[in-house]
Every structure is written in structure tokens, then in C-alpha cells.
Amino acid sequence: MPIDLEQRQQFERLGFTNLGPLFDAAECARIADEYDRLVSFDSQVLGNKEEGEFPYRAMLNYRSPALASFIQHPALLDVAREFLGDDIRFWWDQGINKAPGSGSLIDWHQDNGYTNGKTAPFLTFWLALDDSSIENGGLMVVPGSHHQGLLPHHYETVHAVIDEGALDTANAVPLDAQAGDVLLFSSYLAHRTVGNHTKSRQRRAWVLQYCRADQRNEETGEIYDNRPWVMKHGEILKETFCERVLNLRGDRP
Numbered sequence: 001m002p003i004d005l006e007q008r009q010q011f012e013r014l015g016f017t018n019l020g021p022l023f024d025a026a027e028c029a030r031i032a033d034e035y036d037r038l039v040s041f042d043s044q045v046l047g048n049k050e051e052g053e054f055p056y057r058a059m060l061n062y063r064s065p066a067l068a069s070f071i072q073h074p075a076l077l078d079v080a081r082e083f084l085g086d087d088i089r090f091w092w093d094q095g096i097n098k099a100p101g102s103g104s105l106i107d108w109h110q111d112n113g114y115t116n117g118k119t120a121p122f123l124t125f126w127l128a129l130d131d132s133s134i135e136n137g138g139l140m141v142v143p144g145s146h147h148q149g150l151l152p153h154h155y156e157t158v159h160a161v162i163d164e165g166a167l168d169t170a171n172a173v174p175l176d177a178q179a180g181d182v183l184l185f186s187s188y189l190a191h192r193t194v195g196n197h198t199k200s201r202q203r204r205a206w207v208l209q210y211c212r213a214d215q216r217n218e219e220t221g222e223i224y225d226n227r228p229w230v231m232k233h234g235e236i237l238k239e240t241f242c243e244r245v246l247n248l249r250g251d252r253p
């Protein structure tokens, strides 16, 4: 079983579960090497200068053959199949390193809040490359918030943020992870990450997302056919392909 009953029930009830370490130590080291090459202060940063910026980069799998091979890793796809069925596309990935002293937060949002138009929930895998807690920029989540459907969002700089008053955060909890853990979320789960107020503990995460191959933009009716197929009829594809080329600069999900 790629995911046990308790994890599955927790995911359905709360909107998240910790899948534990899906990759072995050598795989995590390979991911971290490529991640550190691509996600750095020299490539791209988010956050603001006053509170402290942090490295960020989208679509690492397009920039690194080594990382591209991981998006088809059976450990991820076997879990994805449980939720999405036999035909799966890769949606999006991003590397976010809440570096020591980068106090900028990423405020409350659902991952669907970034989507142009409206689409069904998809799956987010959040791989912790370091131990993560609220001291070093970790996650806070509102358990069960995925049951509320898509909440209204607006943009603050590049970040989609849930509108004031639309989310009750009274029951928010920290969602800690150990290096190597993979957290699985519904893309409707409301979450935020806080600033990293430590002096030396970076908090790197690689976030990978998958959707059903027939996922549609409910407003335009379009299929997301610029997202690569990774599994077809239950088989992991030898090579990914998409019907339309993804324009990394123009095509947000």
C-alpha cells in the first residue's frame, strides 16, 4: 500500500498527512545537490528586503534532468494514483528556501488560489530537505479547511492571499516535518509559511504537484494539456510528454 488507511483518513479529514521519508538518503542527497545549484540568492528571490528575502525557483524539473527523473518516481506516483486515478499529469513544482534570517512570510492561501480560472483540487507533495518547524520558516495549516472549497484570494505582490475575513485561523496548527519527510496536501488546504528567525537553520522545500490528466479549467473548459503526462493507464511513462508546450514565462497554472 503506497499510503496506509490512517494516512488516507487523515488526508480526507484534515486535508494533509505526513507520508514520511519516501526517498532514500542517496536520493535525498541527489535532490539537495541539484536544488542548491538552482535555488539560490543569485537566481531568484521572494519576500521583501525589510523582513529578509529568500531563494525561490519554479519548475526545477525543467532545469535539471536529475530532478526531472524524480517527478516520475514510483514513490510519488503510486500515492498520486490512489487519489487521481490512472492518468496523471505533472502540474507544477517549486523550490523555496526559507534561508536563516529571512523573516518574510508566505501568507494564508490555497494552492488553487494561484490558478487562473477555477479547477478541481489537485495534489501537493511538500518534500522537506531540512527539518522544518515554525522557528525556521515552517508551515502552518488550518485542518479541515480543504472542505470549504475555493476561498476568495487577491494578490499581494506575487503571492495569492486569502481575503481578509474569508478564513478562520483560530484552529491553525504548525505542521512540522523532519528532513526527508514528504507532506501530502489537498490543494484546497489553507496554509502559510512563517519567517525563518534562526541564525543558521535553512528550511528548504521542494514542492511537487500532480493533477488528473483530464483536469479542466472550469471557466474556460480547457484541459491543461501543456502539463506533462507522467502516468497513463496506470503505467509510469518512460518519457513525459504534453500536447502543448508550456511557456514557463507566460503560463502560470
Ligand SMILES: O=C(O)CCC(=O)C(=O)O
Residues within 6 Å of the ligand: 096, 098, 106, 111, 137, 191, 192, 193, 205, 207
Ligand atoms: O514552502 C514554503 O515556504 C511555501 C510553500 C507554499 O506555500 C506553497 O507551495 O504553496
